[in-house]
Amino acid sequence: LRTIDIPAHDFDLAVTLDSGQVFHWQKHRDGFAGMIGDCAMYVEQAGTRLRVEGGSAPLVRNYFALDHPLAKICRSFPDDAVMKAARNFCRGLRVIRQPKWECLATFITSSMKQVAHIRQISHALRRRYGGAKKIGDLEMHAFPTPERLAATSESELRKCALGYRAKNLLATAQLIASGEAELEQWGALSDVDLRGKLCALPGVGAKVANCVILFAYERLRAFPIDVWIARTLTEKYFTGKRKPTEAKLRAFAESYFGENGGYAQQYLFHHARKTSSRGRTPRPRKLSAPRR
DNA sequence: CTCCAGGGATGAT
């Protein structure tokens, strides 16, 4: 199996894959196994280089957005202590370029779910409905096509632990399979029109739409506001004020974080999730109260 | 056990 070597400066593979933007890469040997579209591969990082088995250099460079001017993007963040801490914590984190359908479908399943469980759902869908690919001794599955999911049923999908999200995923898959919704064409739309099209899909609201606009349509200004980001903005930028409404948060985010707001958001999200006591596995209690 | 999670849709003020 051929190994290719790719220079990758200002990039941290592990941080990027653990930052809650993509959910199917799995730790393997000293790196990660996953798929870029239909291409199965293994990637490991050694310093400022990537070693890749199973993929081409252009494909990998594009997926991991190695062409983003990361230093320049980070310099464009607001110059405040909150962003400085996040920037320092998230060195090498890149907002990657994901396939549109895969990204949309995955974030439809993400509502009111922890990252660990989104991973679980993603793998269940892939194993059950996705085309199998082998790389060495590893078997992987592509994300299922809209056509394949459209041909299932809600009760089938619920077997993947989707809960109430099954209905939305099915309905959206059917809109895309029928050609009524054309994700690829929507790339030509303005931000407002694109958001409108996405929000018209079942299970897609402002948050999921912004995730897709950021992670799959490469619009780095899009600023998804989830519970973590809402909490962070409220605690760090609205100190002493009454709890801001959703509209207030959105207006603030759009005006304050600017052209690379999506990147700033991803840095704030990862920093908050990994440093808050909620985000990490708590240390086991040495002295636990006696049970019963 | 309880609390909460990268929310969205719907219906009532």
Place this chain on the structure above:
DNA sequence: ATCATCCATGGA
């Protein structure tokens, strides 16, 4: 426009 409620499931 803002708010309440419901929707499943599992991690911590």
